[in-house]
Ligand SMILES: Cc1ncc(C[n+]2csc(CCOP(=O)(O)OP(=O)(O)O)c2C)c(N)n1
């Protein structure tokens with residue numbers, strides 16, 4: 145049958161709605177097949193199978209206005225099986241979704257053009273291999289590492305419930321959106337998916353709907369070799385409402401299940417959708433071969449024939465499909481947004497302060513007076529622990545910034561990340577306005593949920609011990625990739641919890657996080673640097689921050705004698721210098737080792753050795769300073785340098801150079817009181833002074 149004669153594509157008369165539905169679904173399928181074939185890479189099978197689901201969600205159910213992809217009350221769509229990205233590129237294209245830029249300006253051009261789809265997976269295309277937030281408008285979360293999308297969605301659902309609680313008023317349902325997630329076997333097998341599902345069930349998040357693509361196929365073949373549990377029983381156990389749609393092509397049943405989700409109160413919904421990967425492909429349907437490679441030219445042709453699609457066309461989008469999307473999601477979304485906009489204008493006149501908060505939040509700005517009342521800590525040799533200072537600062541900030549919230553993975557009292565002021569409350573099913581989130585012992589889901597909260601424009605923090613960042617790392621990485629201003633409050637940053645031993649003592653974590661593009665790692669040296677760290681972090685709009693804080697008290701430095709802690713904003717600064725400047729040796733350190741270097745410095749000065757102490761709380765920030773500034777802190781001609789940090793020495797050579805020395809960790813720690821560990825691993829002023837002397841070729845004088 146030739147292209148022009150095809151009844152569905154080029155119908156002589158008006159098509160029925162049923163025909164238009166089918167035409168649209170097949171258009172998603174064929175775009176996906178053609179794009180993967182052209183790119184010679186990608187995943188065709190799942191888009192072919194799930195086209196009816198995604199079509200139904202977008203064109204019949206979701207409240208999303210293609211003209212304004214960042215309308216605050218839009219329903220959220222997360223493709224947790226990110227490898228099926230062609231589903232998203234297809235619906236973003238067919239719905240005519242418009243682009244938005246980083247300054248939140250709505251642009252006229254398409255979020256995903258047909259040309260982008262033709263250039264699927266090529267450099268610069270807005271149809272990359274996996275969904276990328278911040279690269280393609282209309283993508284709500286970066287996905288690809290399986291399980292991340294579902295876990296992130298739990299944060300989104302918490303955020304919706306929180307926003308509704310704070311901002312909705314009688315007759316003003318400002319936030320009543322839902323979160324839809326499509327996920328696959330991989331998302332169900334990954335641990336983070338289970339953590340997140342358990343948390344969502346506990347929190348009774350009835351705004352959350354996961355649709356699980358039950359196709360019995362993953363890369364290594366049929367899931368009978370790996371994944372045979374009773375998943376319905378598992379989700380019932382978590383407290384979810386579990387539904388099943390036995391035929392992924394039955395769009396009425398899909399719509400019905402989504403309707404049941406809307407009516408279900410008090411628990412999230414899990415829809416098991418039985419599907420056939422590679423649906424319609426005569427030789428590849430229901431096989432792993434449909435998962436991750438192009439179908440092949442001939443198979444594409446045969447599959448198109450099966451769909452009644454013109455076999456020889458590529459990237460064909462019938463006008464009727466665009467018109468059908470315009471009449472569906474376009475019209476419904478447009479009306480929903482204009483109703484909301486009117487409602488919001490009325491809300492603005494009645495509740496101007498609340499409306500202003502919403503405006504600020506949407507642009508990731510801070511309210512006036514956000515840093516009011518931040519503490520200044522007086523000099524104190526006994527000092528205060530980094531975690532305690534952090535707790536005090538967080539509590540001040542959270543009172544100034546109503547949408548700052550967060551919690552810890554069952555370590556609130558140890559991380560001091562609890563919000564304790566009157567009215568802070570806990571986020572629980574009956575109290576969705578609470579500002580303290582109890583993530584339980586679920587670090588990975590916590591970090592992903594923090595991402596979800598930040599994607600919903602809340603300012604969110606998650607707290608645990610630095611060592612357990614290892615359990616959260618994949619989500620922290622996505623935070624950086626998504627350019628989200630999340631805050632990770634990680635305490636017990638070194639050997640400070642001595643007796644707990646090497647399982648609890650981070651060694652390589654700082655180095656590895658410093659290697660992560662875009663993540664701002666800060667390890668403040670005293671309470672006033674903690675204040676400055678938060679002052680810096682709060683002003684970030686597109687970068688996540690990781691605070692490494694001490695468990696044990698750190699002396700609060702006398703800032704009338706040493707430089708102001710405000711130097712933190714430049715990443716590293718000269719804290720102490722010999723009289724008249726011009727040092728002959730530089731001691732550089734972060735966190736708890738700064739005061740140790742100060743002690744060494746005082747000893748060296750007493751001996752007539754001209755040492756400088758550089759406090760370097762953040763490599764990341766320092767790297768962004770001008771060369772002139774960096775050279776002023778670390779003058780190139782002063783090559784005698786010692787770096788001290790209770791962590792892996794890895795990477796410090798970039799600051800101490802080939803002739804410098806690093807006092808750090810080359811092994812795991814040990815279980816003993818901190819003082820003994822410091823002695824064992826050489827974190828003592830005498831070792832620093834000894835090295836400094838050796839570097840400049842001087843002997844001890846007394
Ligand atoms: C965390 C993680 N591990 C491994 C992969 C590589 N990978 C991509 S898809 C996939 C499994 C595919 O099976 P399933 O999730 O059932 O998706 P389907 O093929 O059914 O679409 C794997 C292992 C990944 N993307 N993320």
Ligand SMILES: [Mg+2]
Nearest residue numbers: 329359361362
């Ligand atoms: Mg599968």
